[in-house]
Amino acid sequence: MIRRSSFFLFFFFCFAAENSSSSIPVNVGVILDFDEVGRMWLSCISMSLLDFYAAHGDYKTRLVLHTRDSKDDVVSAAVAAVDLISNVKAEAIIGPTTSKQANFVIELGEKAQVPIISFTASVPSLASIKRPYFFRSRDSDKTQLKAIAAIVKNFGWREVVPIYVDDLYGVGILPYLFDALQAVGASVPYQSAISPWASDVDILKELYKLKTMQTRVFIVHMLPSLGARLFTKAKEAGMMSTGYVWIMTDGVTNLLSLLNDSTIDSMQGVLGVRPCVRKTKELKNFRLRWKRKLHREQPDLVDAELDIYGWLAYDATMALAMAIEEVAGNSTNLVMKEANVSSNLLLETIGVSKNGKKLSEALSSISFKGLTGDFHFVNQQLQSSAIQIVNINGVEPKGIGFWTSERGLFKRWKLNSTTNVYSTSQSKLATIIWPGEPTSNPKGWDIATSGKRLRIGVPVKDGFTEFVKVTRNVKTNITDVTGYCVDVFDAVMDQLPYDVAYDYFPFANSEGESAGTYNDLIHQVYLGEFDVVVGDVTILAKRSIYVDFAMPYTEASISMVVPIKDTKNDNxxxxxxxxxxxxxxxxxxxxxxxxxxxxxxxxxxxxxxxxxxxxxxxxxxxxxxxxxxxxxxxxxxxxxxxxxxxxxxxxxxxxxxxxxxxxxxxxxVQQLQPSVTDVTELIRNREFVGYHKDSFVKEILIGLGFQDSQLLNYTSIEECQELLSKGSENGGIAAAFEQFPLVKLILARNCSNYASVEARTFMSKFPNQKKIANNIQQFKTRGFGFAFPLGSPLVPDVSRAILKVTESDVMGRIEDKWLSTKSICAATLGRVKDL
CATH class of the missing domain: 1.10.287 (Helix Hairpins)
Incomplete structure (x- = not known):
């Protein structure tokens, strides 16, 4: 079929030369893989010349095509380029097919000053340095990567895993992908590289590895041959189900027509991006003529569907014909060399084209209306006007929206639109059918393999059960977890834009008693025993080394509870x-x-x-x-x-x-005042003070200067009140140091006998303030918070949900239910002084 096409081109140009004896033949090389797709592209190139010279019969130049088969091989492409430059004396080369082939051919073109025009090579790094003889009749991958990043931002996904072919085409986009994702606040926790020669077993093994990770958003960047196998194996691995997100670049999206029905069936719900080409009458007419031509010359491809690369090849060839005619101008401006029949393939024999510089300048200034729209090189590459976003749903991809750098994401293309606002509203895209056909948008992550429920660890407490109370029914062996912290967590989960399944598990031993301190409980998250810890857990810097905390949901302060003394005056x-x-x-x-x-x-x-x-x-x-x-x-x-x-x-x-x-x-009026307002007084008089058992407050007190022998712990409100009522002289305590939520509970039970004194700054009344400040710095508290594993994608969403809950009346109702204070306590709670 290739010989038939070459013969047809040869006959056409011989006929043209006979009818125009003044025509100047110009040798042009074409390097393509002569597979099914390459042959379709070659037919578009020949049609471009036929149409061009049919419309401009008076032009002096005629392009003579010399085709070479690169055989999907870098070396073959390089040999073909050397042959075309050294022996054929080609003034320009169209192709080659892939970016890895183009990388070396471009260098040869720079050396010989022969323009290389590629309509498929998309790797941005090919044009990262100034190469005046390399032209790309398509946009680089940078544009589509920005569109993909906009989709990621649109749905709030914060982690993305790229799956790419392990060659120049795949690796070449990574720096630009990272930059695009970083600009929208997303990160890449893992990169999955798949060899071009990977077996199905290798692909399946890599997919199972990805399945064990929590990220569920994947960006696929590879060619259709490998991409088809990847999606087939992904369905086999159960990764085309609810919760997964697949976004493919135009490497696969542009060539979906090459995939069979079974492969398309395995890709249902996948999103894809591709350059947007508006359907015009000229394009429709071209497709009809191309079909007739293909039926005549290559009947084995009669069922083939033309893709965007064929249209780009058509426009690129026409641009080259225009540029060569412009350089010709007068017949003396174009210096032609005869072909060398010796077939010398040595690099040393490559000379320098005398017409290369003029031809490069002419290409840079070419501008016309092509099949794909306005054709004009900017920095030696075509600029894409828009990116179309499609959704694989059924046998054909469905358009769901567009993206441009000026307007962002939008659903419908309007020629008269002047909107210049970057939009990331989900309503700007049409309805998307996701893998598994869920009713809601995927959250983009999962704890582990599909279907796992979060394990919520809660502390087992003897006292202060208003925060967390664990009740176990011996008969049914069912554990019930209630309390202020539990209700807040449930309310926060209800505010999330997606459903999260979870169960509460007490941190207890076989006898139902507490299995350790709060630090031990936090460490269980680090070890993977729990997915979240819910309870009266204080946010501390040293704890954040092992877990990530969501924003606090309680006030952050430590107060001192002291007995009230009656200062009624009888003076x-x-x-x-x-x-x-x-x-x-x-x-x-x-x-x-x-x-x-x-x-x-x-x-x-x-x-x-x-x-x-x-x-x-x-x-x-x-x-x-x-x-x-x-x-x-x-x-x-x-x-x-x-x-x-x-x-x-x-x-x-x-x-x-x-x-x-x-x-x-x-x-x-009875004069009620705190019996102690100065911490230094307690330290100086060696008074006994109390703290909640297993609380970090003990470390703060020791840092302030209290001796360990001065510290007594308690486990419940009743025990705290008993110690305070005895006083330091009778085996009790002079003051209890607690966090504000616990102080509210203590005062709620008996506010007529106790008062709180808030400690905004511990060092304000100490003689050696610098030393005390250094001791206190590491014990700063930020209130109660929920603890998650490091890097958990839940943390940002939970923090936003906490803001919604705390700003609504939901938090007030929860506090009234568990931490309600009597009206008689209002005056007492208002008496707050600095230590």
Whole structure:
């Protein structure tokens, strides 16, 4: 069939030369794999020349094609390139097929200054350095990788595993894929490289390895021959079921027509990206003509479907014909060399084309309307206007949306759209049929193999069971887990955009008692025994080495609970307490000042204010003071003095009323104050203090300077209250140090006898603040939090769900249910002072 096609081309150009004796034949090489696809592409190249010269019969140049079979081999492609450049004296080369073949052919083209035009090689690294003689009549893989990253961001997937062919084509995209995913906040926990020569057993082994991992989003980048086997084995391994996400690059998407029905059936639910080519009348007409041509020349391919690469080959050939004609201009501008019949394949014999530079410049300026749209090289490669996203659903891929760098993801293509906003709303894509046909979008991860439920570890507690309470029914052997922390976790799970199945498991020994400390419980997550820990577990820096915490769902503070002392005053000088010293002095000075003013205004005209100096002073002061309790006997005759008396009477009324109210409060209201407000006082007096058993607070107290012998632990609220009631002198404690949620519980039970003193900064009253600060730094708390394995994809979603719960009335109802405080406690809880 190839010989028939070559003969047809030869006959066509001989006929053209006979009818145009002035035509200049220009040798052009074509390097393709002469398989089914390569033969279809070659037919498109020949049709491009037929159409071009039929429309431009007056052009002086005629391209003469010299085809070579690269046989899907890098060496064969390189040998073909050397032959075309050295012996055929080709002015340009179209091809080769793959990126790994193109890598060496491009170098030969640069050496000989012969333009290499590829319509299939997509690896970005081929154009990573300046290569003036390499042209790519398609966009690089960078664009489609950005579209895939937009899909990943759209559905909130945070981890992606690339599955790629282990050659230049596959490996070449990895740096650009990592950059695109990093830009949308996604990471790559694992890379799966599959050899081009891998057996079905090798593929299945790698898939089973991927199945044991938690990531369920896979990006497939390989050619159809290997991709078909991969998807077939993925279905066999049970990885085309609910929860899995498969996204394939255009390496497979562009050539779906080559796959058989059984392979397509195994790919149901897969997403794919490919360059968007609008269906035009010209394209439809070309496909009909191409079908007729194929039926005449290659009847064995009559059932074949043309793909985008055939259209790109058509446009690339036409662009080359235009460029060569432009360089020809005048007949003297194009210097042609005759072919060398000696078939020398030595690299040393490769010369430098005299027309290469002009031809390269001409190609860079070519612009026309091709089958695939506007054809114009930008930085020596074609720019894709948009990426189409398809979903394998049935026998044909269904378009579900598009992506452009300007608009992001969108569902329908509108020519008059001027939207310039980057969209990542899921509503911007049409309905997607995922693998397994689930009703909801896949979350992109799983704990392990499909169907596993989360194992939630909870502490077993003797006291403070309001947070976590484990009840075991001996008859039914069913364990019931309830409490504040459990209800919060259940509410958070309900807020997740996907369903998570889980079961609670007490951290207990065979006798039903606690199997260890909170640190031991946290370590079980690190060891893989539990998937999550739920309970009154405090977020600490040293614990975060082994687990990842979601954001806290309680207030983060440590307070000191101390007994309340009654400071009711029985002092004889209690009458002086309502006013401070400065107010007493001000009031007394005011009396003297008023007395002086009245004397100045009255003593000349009023006999009552005359007499010896002592009598005048006494009368004036008596007049000023007596206004507080009764009307003075001395009459005021001066009008200005009367105004002063009126103003002074109002002031005296205010003073007496304020004094009376304050004194009444002091005499009638019981004065409740914390018995201790200073930690240094406890340390200095070697008082006993308490902490919750197994709590990290013990380490904080030792860091503050308490001796281990001063520390007593308790397991319940009742035991804490008993120790506080005894006092430090009677074998009890002077204060209990606890986190705020536990403090609320203690005060809720008996707030009339205890008060809390919050410790915002422990070092503020210590003489050696720097040393204390260093001891305290490692024990900072951030409140209660749920513990997950390191790197768990659940953590970000759970943190967002916690925000939703804490900002709604759900959290209030949970607190009222488990941590409710009596109304009489409101005043006590409000008395918070810094240590």
């Amino acid at each position: 004889a000088l209690i009458f002086l307490k309502p006013f401070k010293l400065d107010l007493w002095v001000t009031t007394f000075c005011s009396f003297v000042a008023v007395a002086f003013v009245i004397w100045v205004l009255e003593h000349r005209i009023n006999k009552s204010f005359r007499g010896p100096p002592s009598q005048q002073a006494g009368t004036s002061l008596w007049f000023a003071f007596s206004t507080m309790v009764f009307s003075p006997q001395e009459k005021v005759l001066n009008n200005l003095a009367r105004i002063v008396v009126i103003i002074w009477s109002v002031v005296v009324l205010i003073i007496t009323q304020s004094y009376t109210a304050s004194l009444s409060s002091l005499l009638t």
